[in-house]
Amino acid sequence: MKYAIFGDIHANLEALEAVMLDAANRDCTDFVCIGDIVGYNANPRECLEFVQNLGCPVVRGNHDEEAALDSPLEGLNPLAKHALEWTRRQLTAENREWLMNLKLVRQVRDFTIVHATLDTPGNWGYVTNKFDAMASFSYQFTPVCFYGHTHTPRIYIKGSSVEGLEDFSTPIELGRKYFINVGSVGQPRDGDWRSSYATYDVENQRVAVHRLEYDLATAQRKILDAGLPEMLANRLAVGK
């Protein structure tokens, strides 16, 4: 049994399709989505329906929540706000209801999934260092938890700090706790434009983060064609 754990797709269909193909080539049998299916890029409905059709466990991200609500968009950067207003118009009432009904935290088999943090999952804080990770470890009751939100792949091990940026892989050892950021499918922000996701090999107790190229030019063209800010297309090329 091998899981593909992916998230922060952000309506980038080209990236999502590339990740799914890569996961199939790595013999993944099961899928798990850690949220932010929509927001920023040009295919929110297509990405949402793609994930729905997988029938896999999904948790809600902050962009999923904002896209599902009708309330005024406050406290967001102008790019996110513009994209979310556009995204709301692309989604059907059923799409938005589905997003709103997603849970914030879920246990899947022997691991946990959350979009942002385990200590206050609905506050959408960012785990960017080992002190942030410690707060989540206090609420982590499984050996492994996968999360996203920062768009930067990273592995925290309770009691130590191990950080990797590319093709990093770690054995899951008995008695330890792991808080693992799978990176972003559709808008990486660690300076590497390639999509990021993780695999979890249950039999061999091993987690790995993978990076792969996708059809960037098509994703960028769709953003411009949709009338979304040019900056959203440009940032994809530099992974920011």
Ligand code: ZN
């Ligand atoms: Zn995100």
